[in-house]
Amino acid sequence: xxxxxxxxxxxxxxxxxxxxxxxxxxxxxxxxxxxxxxxxxxxxxxxxxxxxxxxxxxxxxxxxxxxxxxxxxxxxxxxxxxxxxxxxxxxxxxxxxxxxxxxxxxxxxxxxxxxxxxxxxxxxxxxxxxxxxxxxxxxxxxxxxxxxxxxxxxxxxxxxxxxxxxxxxxxxxxxxxxxxxxxxxxxxxxxxxxxxxxxxxxxxxxxxxxxxxxxxxxxxxxxxxxxxxxxxxxxxxxxxxxxxxxxxxxxxxxxxxxxxxxxxxxxxxxxxxxxxxxxxxxxxxxxxxxxxxxxxxxxxxxxxxxxxxxxxxxxxxxxxxxxxxxxxxxxxxxxxxxxxxxxxxxxxxxxxxxxxxxxxxxxxxxxxxxxxxxxxxxxxxxxxxxxxxx
Ligand SMILES: NC(=O)CC[C@H](N)C(=O)O
Numbered sequence: 001x002x003x004x005x006x007x008x009x010x011x012x013x014x015x016x017x018x019x020x021x022x023x024x025x026x027x028x029x030x031x032x033x034x035x036x037x038x039x040x041x042x043x044x045x046x047x048x049x050x051x052x053x054x055x056x057x058x059x060x061x062x063x064x065x066x067x068x069x070x071x072x073x074x075x076x077x078x079x080x081x082x083x084x085x086x087x088x089x090x091x092x093x094x095x096x097x098x099x100x101x102x103x104x105x106x107x108x109x110x111x112x113x114x115x116x117x118x119x120x121x122x123x124x125x126x127x128x129x130x131x132x133x134x135x136x137x138x139x140x141x142x143x144x145x146x147x148x149x150x151x152x153x154x155x156x157x158x159x160x161x162x163x164x165x166x167x168x169x170x171x172x173x174x175x176x177x178x179x180x181x182x183x184x185x186x187x188x189x190x191x192x193x194x195x196x197x198x199x200x201x202x203x204x205x206x207x208x209x210x211x212x213x214x215x216x217x218x219x220x221x222x223x224x225x226x227x228x229x230x231x232x233x234x235x236x237x238x239x240x241x242x243x244x245x246x247x248x249x250x251x252x253x254x255x256x257x258x259x260x261x262x263x264x265x266x267x268x269x270x271x272x273x274x275x276x277x278x279x280x281x282x283x284x285x286x287x288x289x290x291x292x293x294x295x296x297x298x299x300x301x302x303x304x305x306x307x308x309x310x311x312x313x314x315x316x317x318x319x320x321x322x323x324x325x326x327x328x329x330x331x332x333x334x335x336x337x338x339x340x341x342x343x344x345x346x347x348x349x350x351x352x353x354x355x356x357x358x359x360x361x362x363x364x365x366x367x368x369x370x371x372x373x374x375x376x377x378x379x380x381x382x383x384x385x386x387x388x389x390x
Pocket of ligand 1: 054249250251252253254255278279280281321322323324325
């Protein structure tokens, strides 16, 4: 049973900073939210997307038209709460059907105090964002029976215009854990649920810039006994734990203002400890190596982005979620490109040639998405193995 929810859900307004307005239905919390409006082309994984801390202060548009059809469950989360600032979809099916489902998407959004809009033309919105680049927006979820008025539309446009620009925002320290904690949950299997770290082989310290649980699970699956530390942990505290390797997580915002992390990573790489970075962690490693980052005109959010491994020539289909990128031309002499995007030629991976450190812009942990590039986790454990025995 699809759609025809127009009568059963209150109205909602989506306004972009350029004055474009869409009227739809509120399917989450009541109230106003603002953020950078981006679009994600994944067909599944809305729960993983909503809880990915990298979406902090971003409103996500899902281009796949039916969202919510398999409900939500307590397991498929990347963090303990919804981090996306809002959700924009086309159709919310009235029936959610899946053996793991415990709640509907709409209930989950309301409980998570997340404002969301359905029944708007997401194709029109996506074309606009694609042609003009990401821009700020506001969603206003009205109360039941409340009318959409010009005054409310004007307020929504004003809220969109007043939202802060993503460029220059350090959000890693906003979403990061305040306290260190150990991690020992491994990957999920049907019938078994999440596994446990068995036979730990490597001690890993993971910087939490907004880490996704699935990254930690994939490390634990490979025998990594992980200690997660806050974003602003100084290098000396990390080194005092004497890890076999250091992991730099994904995270929201602009990497450039994260000066504390850039300095710490420089110090850690200088000790020749193996270091692996994903997404924001990749950007921070690049900045710590002397490269530059920039805000992209067309950000990458989806689960089908082709990326070429420059060493093997192999093309992987990857999961992506980033709005900043490392300038390929700015790589210093002691770093080399290992992966590029076949969508736009931007840098997707690099490696230091003088120290055992490498990083990847996309998401090898998928979640949601394909596992083609999961071999990077094996590269990290192999690097730790080599350096352990060196
Ligand atoms: N997923 C991420 O780590 C995103 C990195 C960074 N916030 C960007 O948008 O580029």
